[in-house]
Amino acid sequence: MSETLLSSRNLAFELYEVLDAEALTQRERFAEHSRETFDAAISTARNIAEKYFAPHNRKNDENEPRYENGAAVLIPEVKPAVDAFLEAGFLNAARDFDAGGMQLPTLLSQACFAHFQSANAATASYPFLTMGAANLIENFGTEEQKQRFLQPMIEGRFFGTMALTEPHAGSSLSDIRTRAEPAADGSYRLRGNKIFISGGDHPLSENIVHLVLAKLPDAPAGVKGISLFIVPKFLVNDDGSLGERNDVILAGLFHKMGWRGTTSTALNFGDNGNCVGYLVGKPHQGLSCMFQMMNEARIGVGMGAVMLGYAGYLYSLEYARERPQGRLPDSKSPDGAPVSIIQHADVKRMLLTQKAYVEGSFDLGLYAARLFDDTQTGESEDVRKHAHELLDLLTPIVKSWPSEFCLKANEMAIQILGGHGYTREYPVEQYYRDNRLNPIHEGTHGIQSLDLLGRKLAQNGGAGLKQLIRLIADTCERAQAHELLTALRQPLEQLVARLQAVTLGLLTDLSQGKVNATLANSALYMKAFGHAVIGWRWLEQAIRAQEGLGKGNEADADFYKGKLQAARYFLTWEVPGCHHELAILERRDDACLSMRSEWF
Amino acid sequence: MSETLLSSRNLAFELYEVLDAEALTQRERFAEHSRETFDAAISTARNIAEKYFAPHNRKNDENEPRYENGAAVLIPEVKPAVDAFLEAGFLNAARDFDAGGMQLPTLLSQACFAHFQSANAATASYPFLTMGAANLIENFGTEEQKQRFLQPMIEGRFFGTMALTEPHAGSSLSDIRTRAEPAADGSYRLRGNKIFISGGDHPLSENIVHLVLAKLPDAPAGVKGISLFIVPKFLVNDDGSLGERNDVILAGLFHKMGWRGTTSTALNFGDNGNCVGYLVGKPHQGLSCMFQMMNEARIGVGMGAVMLGYAGYLYSLEYARERPQGRLPDSKSPDGAPVSIIQHADVKRMLLTQKAYVEGSFDLGLYAARLFDDTQTGESEDVRKHAHELLDLLTPIVKSWPSEFCLKANEMAIQILGGHGYTREYPVEQYYRDNRLNPIHEGTHGIQSLDLLGRKLAQNGGAGLKQLIRLIADTCERAQAHELLTALRQPLEQLVARLQAVTLGLLTDLSQGKVNATLANSALYMKAFGHAVIGWRWLEQAIRAQEGLGKGNEADADFYKGKLQAARYFLTWEVPGCHHELAILERRDDACLSMRSEWF
Structure with missing residues (x-):
């Protein structure tokens, strides 16, 4: 049976080949954990998500909460699902054993929670909000x-x-x-x-x-x-x-x-x-307390956007494999049998784009969770501080990038299903509608871009940015060991070089008080910055895939080739497109800023 | 009171300043018409659309047709609306006086119908489908x-x-x-x-x-x-x-x-x-008959997509003018009053983008209707033939471009309203959901791109394409009379020059039998081609606006300045971005085509 929530092979790739989750078990806090306990938690999450969350996802949509006698009434399926979630301990997955938790790294608790976000974003929200509120009281309450x-x-x-x-x-x-x-x-x-x-x-x-x-x-x-x-x-x-x-x-x-x-x-x-x-x-000082919760919430919102994208991607992939329709352009003879639509180039394009968006931001979301672990349990104060600086910088991207691009992925999933995708008999239109919230709540897209350009870049003397540049350079250097990755590495290097120059120019302008003009095109800056980050994560994935291929594991060869192709798509089709935004930023173009209300 | 369906100033600009609708009254068929009769028809359409169509647009959405005893049951508001439409004669707006019609040019019947599409896409569909079917029987029936x-x-x-x-x-x-x-x-x-x-x-x-x-x-x-x-x-x-x-x-x-x-x-x-x-x-030979109807239907679908975009644009514009929120980045003092959100640069960007998309494709849709008139009543057989060739070529763009970009416009309208835009208490989310059908029906986006690249370009020995290139060159030449338009003209010329070279290369490859590889990235080609067409239409609008400004009509100055700003946005922010797609096409990049089903 095909997987509907996420690819468990891809999750294992992320945890054990890209993000080295096992290294976390060396830390005292996670000493009682192992790959086995991690996998067991994930397996439990998947089972509960499939059994209790997924089945009422559409019913949730069709029977929204009603207002009755001053209270909200939900469909009866929500409570057993939430109860199963609670009973399995996922509400406290990251909390101490002593406090009744699983004491899992955030990387793992996030990976577990991803299954619920994919299966049923609405029902998963109730425990999600509760976890955030609980953490806030834990940190700031008496x-x-x-x-x-x-x-x-x-x-x-x-x-x-x-x-x-x-x-x-x-x-x-x-x-x-x-x-x-x-x-x-x-x-x-x-x-x-x-x-x-x-x-x-x-x-x-x-x-x-x-x-x-x-x-x-x-x-x-x-x-x-x-x-x-x-x-x-x-x-x-x-x-x-x-x-x-x-x-x-x-x-x-x-x-x-x-x-x-x-x-x-x-x-x-x-x-x-x-x-x-x-x-x-x-x-x-309430806002700074709330912001801590919101920063966690923003990572969670980003992952939620990823998982709606993931669900739509997997559904449209399965549909494209099974739906026969039409013939390839060079073999239009009606006597031949129709091909499955996954054979059509434009459908492949929409699937590969979805894969690149979804798996790219899935990687980033888990990377952010791993960073969060470093802020808490990193080996030294330096490690923890650096992790904090980098995570602060990346948070607007972790939140906004999937909210924009996994929404696009959902739009493509609808398109692949054609007329069927537009009906409520299939799940993809709901994924799109659910995901449309993500660029709005927990700080709109515009707010995220102002946060990135106006605040986060210069924070701590630009320490987060310097780290990011160093990490990308490091990945590019490691990519040089694989000649096949040259064509993937170069566009990233070119984008990052120009992005650095643009960033310096913008920060200089900001420091000289040209605030409105410099921040005016922050949305364009965030797009280019986000693509650089996701491009970096894809290059990292490509290195791991190349290494995996090198080990000659036949069974995994298709998986790794798919990773390389998606990396190629993102780095050679998407990343170079950002020079367009950078050119507009370089010339400080005020076409939008100088528009006046009375001219509309 | 602000207008909600479309800007009547903009419609007048299109009809009388850009597309010279009055010239049509020189033709025998339209000799009894004048600007006065045109405006009267438009005014009637607006009144009926506002009075009978707009009020039940949301109710249509909330009370979708029910299946009862083998029949479909609609809400009661639909029939009076359709009856008012019939009674006013809009079903036969373009048909002969003798046959009970208004004998209006298609340009005008389309302009009238646009009001209904904006007010209530669903109710407008019933007469729309009927008009198409009637035309088909008229042309091919006994x-x-x-x-x-x-x-x-x-x-x-x-x-x-x-x-x-x-x-x-x-x-x-x-x-x-x-x-x-x-x-x-x-x-x-x-x-x-x-x-x-x-x-x-x-x-x-x-x-x-x-x-x-x-x-x-x-x-x-x-x-x-x-x-x-x-x-x-x-x-x-x-x-x-x-x-x-x-x-x-x-x-x-x-x-x-x-x-x-x-x-x-x-x-x-x-x-x-x-x-x-x-x-x-x-x-x-049914399909070729049906295609005639579908070609008309595709223009209608394109205009439908435009009008949903238009409705969302006008609503979000009004909202942005009236909604106070936050302060400009350089005056964060909380003591000052909040500004209306239209003052925020990113909101301006989303409004200007919507204006560029909506008014650009509104112009193209009406231009196509004007061309259709030329196919029917052009002064000579040559004129009629040329109009036919050009319209054939443009049809995939007229259908697909607004389906893609006015959908994006709707997405931005939601974003401008923020959390409110995501609720069904406001109309913008419905516009988005309604518009999402347009890239699917009457030939999907992918089908349109194959039609353009695989069929229409080379049709009639490329006569349509040659005409288009000539028309664009002519517009660019006229733009040279206005020094202020230099920065707008150049990016269009650069895009069109490169597009021509790419087109030649692709057509050569097609003629050499490299069919699958050449058509694989047809969606990218259609984007670049569509942007060239819309860029051309914006340059044309900019020329007319510049001329209008030159006449020194104070009352209209804001209107013309808005046109120039939207043209600037489209030609300098959007058009240059298409070099990215052309570069991919130039190198015949097979990143998507070479992806295999088993690698996903």
Whole structure:
């Protein structure tokens, strides 16, 4: 039977041939792990995803949550799926053994979670949001908050959300209006309205812990005046039992283009003046706490985009192999049998493009997870610091690149299925609709590009960028050992050389205060930067594939040849195209910036 | 109040400043028309589209046709809209006065129809399909068939469909299995199954006339053995009254990603052995008849894609002007008021890109309609012949370019609205879903690119291509009169020069029998070719805008400046990017072609 969630051969390639997951078992924290325990966890994830998540993916879409008597009602299949996920321990895959976790490297927990994202993005969101919220409380909460809220989240009894957006303030969080007044007992009373809160209501857990951004009375204006609060749906008594319902009202549900199985809610805090919240971290520093969660969330969003792309790629690949239609251009005789459409050049192009996008960003997402492990358990402080710097730089790419290009992959999957792909009788149109959210939430594409060009490049004196350039150079150097890779290496070297020059020029302009003009074409910069990063990852994969081929394992030869072909596609068809964007950046073209509202 | 369907200033620019619609009134056929009658027709179309079509566009989407007791049930708003359309005479806008038509040039009937496509693509489809089917019977039917079927279609009592696709045969029509056996009375008995038949059942008309492709018993294999039949839902008696229900069964409805208001049906012909059909045209020549209809349909599909893009562009433009959010990068002080998002450079980029795509292809679609007029009423046989050759060549671009790029425009409209754009509370996500059909139906994108490179270029000894090159050169020459247009003209000239060389090389290879390899990258060729065509149309628009500016009409200055900026965007940001595709074509890169199924 063909695989539908991801290629397990490709996952093994990533873990054991590209990213050296086994080396992690040398670290004290993972000493009790081995390739066997890793594979067992993955196998469990795949089984549960196939058995409990995939079967109701379409039903989730067709029966979106309903608002009934002030609560959100889901289809009955969601809870058993989430319960199976919890029971198998995936909510705490990366958490300490002592805390009831599997103590897996993030690389592995991410690899496990990828199966759920592929099988059912909507249902997977509930535990995903909970994991993020739990990590935030773990990092910034008081001991009492951990006891009262984190512990039941770890046990899977409480779920979590992050509540940032308001009707008038999404990208611009500095303008939020939700207020928090101190109460006599040390807690706070919140008042405000939040929208687009995913998982803001559902019947999957005893309680929901909202992490809410709000402003204290003495808050300075702007982002430096935002504080973070725990606001539970039900208050929690000292003994851990549930108390009264808090003053948090589900005002309504949003009806989305896709990702319909996850409730997107409008929440009113304090309509009755009695919404209790607890400050997390220091006053006015909520945004930096939230950003830690958002950085993790952005990697998760990126992987989610990858996995929707992956599901569509595998489905359209299988379809193309099995669907007979037409004949090749040079053998139009109608007497011959039709060929399967995978034989048509343009279908091959759409499949190879999908493979390049999906497997390229799958590699990057796992690479980022591996880096996250290095930030936590790297052998020295230097290693941890460097990993942190590089991960910070790469985060906008990890989030935005798959959101853009795996969405394109989904569009191609629809095209391969033709009229069938456009019907809801086949899954690919849903993958597209689900994936369309990813360039929007957790920071839009435009915000990511400003983050990259305006903040991340120059952060820490450009330490992350220097590392990246060095790592790419290192990969290019290793590629020189394989003559067959020359044609793949060169376009990457050319792009990176020019990208470096453009980057220097832009950073110089920024430092001279030409802010608006320099940031104007940040989306183009991000495209070229992202392609350089993915091109680098593909060259790395190509080296490993060439090495694998060299070992003469017959059974794997097709797999490695496919890797080399996809690397060739990406490095020779996609990477050189970015010189176009760089040329526009070089001449500081203001065609868009100088457009005026009244001219439209 | 802002316009929602299209910019009437832009339509007037196209008709009277770019395409010289008034010159058509010099032709005998249009002698009774004038700018006043043209504008009156357009004004009527806009009013009906706004009043009857736009209001139920979302309802169409939310309440797709239901299958009940063997019939398709639509929401009640569709029929009054279609009736208003019929009553105003738009079904026969281009038909003779004598036949009850308005005798408008196709340029004008297309401009009128564009309003309906923008307001409600799904409801507009029913008359659209009927017009195509009626034209086909008019051109190829017998007098008796015209009396019996065409006349009631013109009167709006019968509607039409085109029934080509079968479950196993879509792009490859040579493999259809529907059979037609001659009966004693000169008619035929059909047996077969068709799918994806738009408008295949509905309660909008007394009768439905299906134009069905089927094979006669003595049919040669392949496309040269396909015949065309009229198969009415109800038989028609000699006196024109409706007879028995024909043996055409609505087997089911497809549930689509978008365009939901138009029934997409599975039809069974002859399940009871008694499906009566009438041969149209000569035996085995059905496909060439159908292609005439499909060529018109392809222009209509292209314009449909444009208009969905247009609706999204106008909506996101209005939203961007009214939505305050954030501050410009150089004035981040939270004390200042937020700016409207149209001030943000990346939003401007997405709006200018949409404008360039939408108005560029709107111009091309109307230009094609103008060419169609020349094929019919051009002053000399030479003019008519040349128009025909050029239109043939351009048809794949007119169909495919907006299907690809106005879909991208819709994607950007969603992005501009952010989280709101992703909800079904706003219209832009529906435009995207509706538009996603256009690269699939009436010949997929891949089919269009094969048609262009493999057929149209060399047709008539390359006469169409030579004309196009000459016309582009002429536009470039006229652009030289305006020094400000130099930077816009040059990239077009450079692209066209290289495109010509690439074209020559590819055609040479084709003539030497290297068919598969040469056609393999036809999608890339079509992109470069399409951008050259749209770039040409933008340079033409820029010249007219420059002339308009020169006249010093203050009130119009903003409009013309917007045109020049969009032309600048397209010609300097988009056109040069195509050298990337041409480089791949030049080196006959087989990265995709040489990929093998087993390597994926």
